Amino acid sequence: MKRKLLGLSLAMMMLLALVLTGCSSGGQTAEEDPLADGVISIGVDDTYLPMEFRNDQNELIGFDIDFANALAAELGVTTEFQTVSWDGIFNGLNAKQYDVIVSSTSITPDRQKAFSMSDPYVANGIVIVSRKDATPVVTFDQLEGKTLGAQIETTADIAAEKLKADQGVNVEIKKFDGMLDAFAALQGKQIDNVITDIGVAMYYVAQNPDLYIVSSDVLTNEPIGVTARLADTGLTDTLNTAIKTLQDNGTLTEISMKWFGKDMSTDIDTNLVVIE
Template sequence: MKLKKIIALSTVAIMSLAMFTGCGSKETADNGEMKLVKDGTLTVGLEATYPPMEYIDEETGELTGFDIELAKAIAADMGLEVEFVQVGFDAIFAGLDADKYDIVISAISVTEERQETLELSDTYLANQQVIISAKDGKQITSVDQLTGKKVAVQVGTTADEACQYYQNDKGMEFELQQFDDMTAAFLALKSGSVDCVVTDLVVGDYYVNNNPNDYVKSCDNLTNEPIAIAAKKGNTAVINAVNTSLKSLIESGKTAEISKELFGEDLTKNIDSNLKNYDE
């Protein structure tokens, strides 16, 4: 798949702020009836600099990626319009809690902590944390080799949490550089200002496959973190509706179709639901 150019981060930030603050809200409650932020519209929070899951195509100016197509399909199956609300990932769950949008579809890895603080859908995509190194540089093949290195992550992600765990709980000494978006993290790796990037498998594979002369997946299976859709804690009505649509889309082959188009394989079936933490 040809790598699409990503629109400038500053433009995305401006769009994100405008959309985030401009969205109206209603209280969501689980009383057996699904209540939406906007009547007749499924509002979806996302962080739009995370290819191939969600990003802006510079040529068209449109949101694209796996999660975008999935959200459109879910809304259509539910008989609703869809509206996307862009927000920085470090604030995405706060916006959900404040009823700025109904759900978050933004490569949300399932963790034990998120299971306690969010309503999560059935998983829809296989995923794990991996290490991406420069093709012509020192290739990091294990967590132990992070010592003394400069490590890039996107702030607020499970990769960020894992690296902070290795530093704070395991006492590993390396320089952690937290970027607002993955595009900047991979540019830092390409320029040599960091030694590796820790990220989701689907994102790492995307950059490696589209830039085989620049990047290599040097270590995988750090975790097992399948991806799900998130709603505000207690809002089981919307998650139940989402799960019904997800099941329908999986059975019809729609999710497999989207996955094969973007990833070249179907990552939406035979998902390992057993979580593997980074300290196991």
């Protein structure tokens, strides 16, 4: 009996020693620190202008790309981007195909429950875009009898379905894999309107001011954050410190001015107003 207890005690001591030697000063093992290899792997949907997209040389560019590179520089690591379709981007994160998502991810109560989300780094809300040659849609109920384009499984898509059901509006919501396709359909008059993030809407209007207009008020307040896995709270704390530094030193303002022509990265309203 004593020998069995002694053997058990020795085994427990050896296991404890292995656990302790595998711990870093922060209480995480090297395997648990996504930045330990000097790289932050980032999941991104590269069809969401001007946030993340490909230019004519197939280079990955956009607000989020500039932000992610600045964030990595502040953290002392390099970026590794992995492109993935939006409808699979969260599953890829949970499957550990990449460390974080930097892809215009709105902060919502549901996502805060399922993931570890950083503090916001850019303001955001959804709006309706109309063609200038049609009657502008100011409120959702004015979509009665019309067709509305949305990118599948985005907060704009979710909000449109919720408003349609709640208000009893007879609107056909057409789903697109990316906003490029949605705006091409709007331009080609295959749909009547588009619902999307304000930054995206502003970009398309700026590119085609004679064609499009942001016709509604901002319907929600859902600022954008970096998304990590639910267990990676230590990583999120590190990201929050770096985001604040980029806000305080003007780096985020510079990136925002480059892509939006205005500063949407400071004095962000964190009071969520989400339709889900």
